[in-house]
Amino acid sequence: MGGDFAPANIISGGINALKESNNRFQIIFVGKEESILEIINKLPHENLDYQIVNASEVIEMQDSPTAALKQKKDSSITVGLQLVKDKKADAFISAGNTGAVMSASTIILGRIEGVSRPTIGTFFPTEKGKCLLLDAGANVDSKPQHLLEFAMMGSIFTSYILGYQNPTVGLLNIGEESSKGNEIALETYKLLKESSLNFIGNIEGRDILKGKANIVVCDGFVGNILLKFAESILSLMKFKFKNYASQSFFKKLWVGLIYGTLKSVLKDIDYQEHGGVPLLGVNGVTIIGHGGSTPKAIKNMIFRAEEMVQKDINSHIQSKMKNLK
Amino acid sequence: MGGDFAPANIISGGINALKESNNRFQIIFVGKEESILEIINKLPHENLDYQIVNASEVIEMQDSPTAALKQKKDSSITVGLQLVKDKKADAFISAGNTGAVMSASTIILGRIEGVSRPTIGTFFPTEKGKCLLLDAGANVDSKPQHLLEFAMMGSIFTSYILGYQNPTVGLLNIGEESSKGNEIALETYKLLKESSLNFIGNIEGRDILKGKANIVVCDGFVGNILLKFAESILSLMKFKFKNYASQSFFKKLWVGLIYGTLKSVLKDIDYQEHGGVPLLGVNGVTIIGHGGSTPKAIKNMIFRAEEMVQKDINSHIQSKMKNLK
DSSP: OOSTTTTHHHHHHHHHHHHHHTSSSOEEEEEOHHHHHHHHTTSOOTTOOEEEEEOOBOOOTTSOHHHHHHHOTTBHHHHHHHHHHTTSOSEEEEOSOHHHHHHHHHHHHOBOTTOSSOEEEEEEOOBTBOEEEEOSSSOSSOOHHHHHHHHHHHHHHHHHTSOOSSOEEEEEOSSSSTTOSOHHHHHHHHHHHHSSSEEEEEEOGGGTTTTOOSEEEOOHHHHHHHHHHHHTHHHHHHHHHHHHHTTOHHHHHHHHHHHHHHHHHTGGGOGGGSOOEEEETBSSEEEEOOTTOOHHHHHHHHHHHHHHHHTTHHHHHHHHHHHHO | OOSTTTTHHHHHHHHHHHHHHTSSSOEEEEEOHHHHHHHHTTSOOTTOOEEEEEOOBOOOTTSOHHHHHHHOTTBHHHHHHHHHHTTSOSEEEEOSOHHHHHHHHHHHHOBOTTOSSOEEEEEEOOBTBOEEEEOSSSOSSOOHHHHHHHHHHHHHHHHHTSOOSSOEEEEEOSSSSTTOSOHHHHHHHHHHHHSSSEEEEEEOGGGTTTTOOSEEEOOHHHHHHHHHHHHHHHHHHHHHHHHHHTTOHHHHHHHHHHHHHHHHHTGGGOGGGSOOEEEETBSSEEEEOOTTOOHHHHHHHHHHHHHHHHTTHHHHHHHHHHHHO
16 A cells, blocks of 8 residues: 555556466555455456455555554554564565655564664666665664674675675775774774675765665665655756756757657666665565555566565575674 | 866966956966966966966875875965965965865864854755755764854855855755754754754755755765765766667767757756855865866856955854854
């Protein structure tokens, strides 16, 4: 039920995933049964392996996570995560209220042994494929030890899921030298340097899109601001082009002509095109998607979740985290 | 002598400023006399009001500011700022090593009474004209009181120099509610709320380019990362278009055709096109430009400096800062 186009996009994505995978897994649609049935009945859904579990309440995108989780005990988020907790589902996927999904996952599923704080990452397109930046907003006032854990979890995720060999880790900072940065960054530098990670040192804001590191580590305060800033860039560009097009009939025609090229060239800069990101460090698989997730994004999130379950990412995290302590 | 195209671009910019203003002021070129003369002699420079002050050393862009200021006592940065200190010049302009210019300005000129930490801002293009984000990297681990001072100085600058009426101040944060953010942000929120500033509350990363606030306040760690990230966006776009163009002869032709439009539409997103930014809070006028500043950027920096001197920004800062305490 979560997301700007729920439940329609969520269900379409799920149905498509079942079709494309030939029922390789079962999908449990969690939410208001009536609304779900209404959408499913409009779609070709014969011989597909799904079930519906009713949840009477909906946590809205603008709800305060803490308050919503207290007041709406029968929300699709809570009910869905409880299915994972009870081993009735292997993974939970949502395009809903990010804060609520993170909190509920941590509370209901619990943390993996050795993890101080679960973390959510985000993908940035770069000149050398995508990089994973974490933390993207789950944690503020992170301690150096937390940042080390984020880097470790990100490293495991990118090697097993994205197939990066010995992925590089960069510490987001305001200068390259080890003497640069705020207190937390200075201490984190030392921890990362001593760790078994493939730490390449400090990287600056300009290095992210260049693809200097596979994993970019930072506190969630910085990461969240950067993520939201990045998401807003295409809006400013669209605004500029709209202004330009409004100047004359010819310019309008011209912008119409080049718009398709712009869109295809800049496609992977558009965050809406990406699938979801995992919440790493909880005892279970939770994938969180953009509120505006398309059916295609939802489908990709489902495949990502399947992969995380099959490759048993969490047991890799658990064993690495034990060694980290 | 500072900057990627020094002294050529610096001198061209200065000469152009003198011509355009009909010698409304005098320019003192500070640096290696021979190099300066060599450039000047190539340019039409008759009847222009300039002089040259020799400085035998050059602080390079990659030099560590602290070490360079200790070792290179006769650098153009030190000599130029000393001219301001000695009242032989009204303002100092540089496209050189930002850290060195900031440190030297603070050490040589001193701080304005009531200012705990000088701050450097940066302009972001928005859907509603440009906004000033500060701090952009002069200060890390800023305290709430520092952020309040940055906001106050930014407010004075944007009202007197950019002509903004009662400019709005937004606190860069990870959510709109006053309960959001890290410890520093929570405390800063209260200080800003109680101040005489036109504080509109927390703003998120996505609100900057929308133009939600005229002044965006944050710690220099976040501001610097954001600034450098923003500067790198056009590089990624160029990279994408280059890739696209390399796919076929037709695509190459097509990109050539649309490139001019892209450039003109996105012009003010290109940070190289902006002039410099002031270092606010020091006893004197210091304007710092991008290392890659064009002659046009240098010229605009000179006019900006003239305006800051004429409007006596520093005395406005001083009187406001007294009330702030």
